[in-house]
Amino acid sequence: MAKADIGVYGLGTMGSALALNMADKGFAVAVSNRETDWIAPFVSEAGALAARIIPSDSLEDFTNSLKTPRVILFMIPSGPPMDAMIDAIRPYLGDGDTIIDGGNADFNDTRRRSAALAGSGLHYVGMGVSGGEEGARNGPSMMVGGSAHSWEQLRPMVEAIAARFDGAPCVAHLGPDGAGHFVKTVHNGIEYADMQMIAETYGLMRDGMGWDAPRIGAVFTRWNDGPLDSFLTEITAKTLQSLDPATHQPVVDVIVDRAGQKGTGRWTVIEALKLGQSASAIEGAVAARAWSSEPEARNAVEVLYGKSTASLEIAEDIMEQALLAGRILSHAQGFAVLQAASEAFDWSLDPARIAEIWRAGCIIRSALLDDLASAFRTDPPLGQLILCEPIAARLSRTVPAMRQTVSAAISAGLPVPALSGALQYFDSLARARGTTNLIQAQRDFFGHHGFERTDSPGTHHADWHQG
Incomplete structure (x- = not known):
C-alpha cells in the first residue's frame, strides 16, 4: 500500500x-x-x-x-x-x-x-x-x-x-x-456564555411564567427563524420538545440540574483577567456551572431563605431582544480578549477572519457571526465592536429589552448571572465618568499610591489626614 x-x-x-x-x-x-x-x-x-x-x-x-x-x-x-x-x-x-x-x-x-x-x-x-x-x-x-x-x-x-x-x-x-488554541479557548468561553444565557431565558419562562418545556421549545423554534438563528438556538428548541419514552415527560425535566465543564471556559476567564480584560458574561456562565455542582448547598439555602414564587410578565419579543443583546455583548467581550492576547503575544490575529471561520461547523455558529465579520472588516473605532455602526444600531434597539428582562428577573429572585454580567459590561462602557476616581483616592489614602488629576498632569498625593 x-x-x-x-x-x-x-x-x-x-x-x-x-x-x-x-x-x-x-x-x-x-x-x-x-x-x-x-x-x-x-x-x-x-x-x-x-x-x-x-x-x-x-x-x-x-x-x-x-x-x-x-x-x-x-x-x-x-x-x-x-x-x-x-x-x-x-x-x-x-x-x-x-x-x-x-x-x-x-x-x-x-x-x-x-x-x-x-x-x-x-x-x-x-x-x-x-x-x-x-x-x-x-x-x-x-x-x-x-x-x-x-x-x-x-x-x-x-x-x-x-x-x-x-x-x-x-x-x-x-x-x-498558541494562537490557534487560544482562539479555540475563547470560542469555548463564548459558547459557555451563549449556552448559559439561553438557559437563563428558559429559566425565566419556566420558573417565572410557569411554561412547560414544549411551549418554551416552540418559542425557541420561532426565534431560530429570526436574528437568533444559530446552532444552539436550534438544538435548544429540539431538546425542549423531546419526550422521554420511559416517563413520557420532556427529557429535559428528568435531567439532573448539574452541568460539567472541562476547563476552557474557566481558562478564558483566567486569561482575560491576566490580560486586564472583562469577561463578565463568560465568568457568569462559568460560575453558574460551578454553583450547579453544589446541589446540597443550594437545597439548604432554599430551605433556609425560601424560594421566590414571584411571577414574571415579559413579552416574548422582549426576551428575544434581550438574548440577542446578550449574545452580541458576550461576543464583543470574547473578541476584546482575543485582541488583547494578539497584542501581548504578537500574533496579529484577524478578528474578521476568526468570525468568518466560526460561521459554519462550530458550536457557536450563528447568523450573527456574518454581521460581526462584516463589522470587523470596517475597522471598528478604538477596536471596539460595539462602536461599529451596524452593531451599535442593533444594541441601541435591544439593550433596553435586556435591561427590562434583567430587572424583572432580579426583582423576581431569578438568577441571570450571564445576562446581568453582559449588561453591566455594557453599562460600564456606556458611562464616560465612572467611580474609579474614588478608588484612586482610597488607594492613595491607605497606600500612598498617588492619583491623576483632571486639571494637571503627573502623579499627585493628598494629605488625607488633615481636617
Whole structure:
C-alpha cells in the first residue's frame, strides 16, 4: 500500500470522526491508538473507506507508514499525555515533520512545546477543532496555530475536510505557537456564555411564567427563524420538545440540574483577567456551572431563605431582544480578549477572519457571526465592536429589552448571572465618568499610591489626614 498523507493518533470520538472525514475526502490516513484493541474495530466499521486507512499497532510502524515530511494529528487528552507522546514519538521523526495537537489544550502548554521544539527540525501545531462528533465527521471549524511550513503541509487536508460557508472553508492559519488554541479557548468561553444565557431565558419562562418545556421549545423554534438563528438556538428548541419514552415527560425535566465543564471556559476567564480584560458574561456562565455542582448547598439555602414564587410578565419579543443583546455583548467581550492576547503575544490575529471561520461547523455558529465579520472588516473605532455602526444600531434597539428582562428577573429572585454580567459590561462602557476616581483616592489614602488629576498632569498625593 502507498504511504499515508497524514497520521491520526487517538481513535476516540473526535479522532475517529476526523480520520473518516479525511479518508472520505480521498486522503490516505494512517491510524493508531494507545489501546491497540480499538484499531481493528475502527477499520472494520470504516466500511469502504478502510481501503484508504493504514492501521498500525506501534509508533514505529505508524510513523514509517507516512509520507515524508510527516504530518501527524494527535487527538489525545491534553496536558501530560501530550508531553509524554511527544517524547515517545520524537525518535521516529525527522526534519520537517509536523506534530499537531488537535485537543482542547491550554495555549500556554502549546507555546511551551513550540518553544521547546524550535530549532529541532520538528514543527508543532496547536489546532482547535469545533463542531463535536458530527462536525468532525462532516465538516468542523478549525483554528490553526503554528509555523508557515506546517500550515503549507496541513492546508490541503484541513481545507478539504472543513465546514464551508458560501463555499469558503471554515479553517485558517491564525498565527504562531498558541494562537490557534487560544482562539479555540475563547470560542469555548463564548459558547459557555451563549449556552448559559439561553438557559437563563428558559429559566425565566419556566420558573417565572410557569411554561412547560414544549411551549418554551416552540418559542425557541420561532426565534431560530429570526436574528437568533444559530446552532444552539436550534438544538435548544429540539431538546425542549423531546419526550422521554420511559416517563413520557420532556427529557429535559428528568435531567439532573448539574452541568460539567472541562476547563476552557474557566481558562478564558483566567486569561482575560491576566490580560486586564472583562469577561463578565463568560465568568457568569462559568460560575453558574460551578454553583450547579453544589446541589446540597443550594437545597439548604432554599430551605433556609425560601424560594421566590414571584411571577414574571415579559413579552416574548422582549426576551428575544434581550438574548440577542446578550449574545452580541458576550461576543464583543470574547473578541476584546482575543485582541488583547494578539497584542501581548504578537500574533496579529484577524478578528474578521476568526468570525468568518466560526460561521459554519462550530458550536457557536450563528447568523450573527456574518454581521460581526462584516463589522470587523470596517475597522471598528478604538477596536471596539460595539462602536461599529451596524452593531451599535442593533444594541441601541435591544439593550433596553435586556435591561427590562434583567430587572424583572432580579426583582423576581431569578438568577441571570450571564445576562446581568453582559449588561453591566455594557453599562460600564456606556458611562464616560465612572467611580474609579474614588478608588484612586482610597488607594492613595491607605497606600500612598498617588492619583491623576483632571486639571494637571503627573502623579499627585493628598494629605488625607488633615481636617
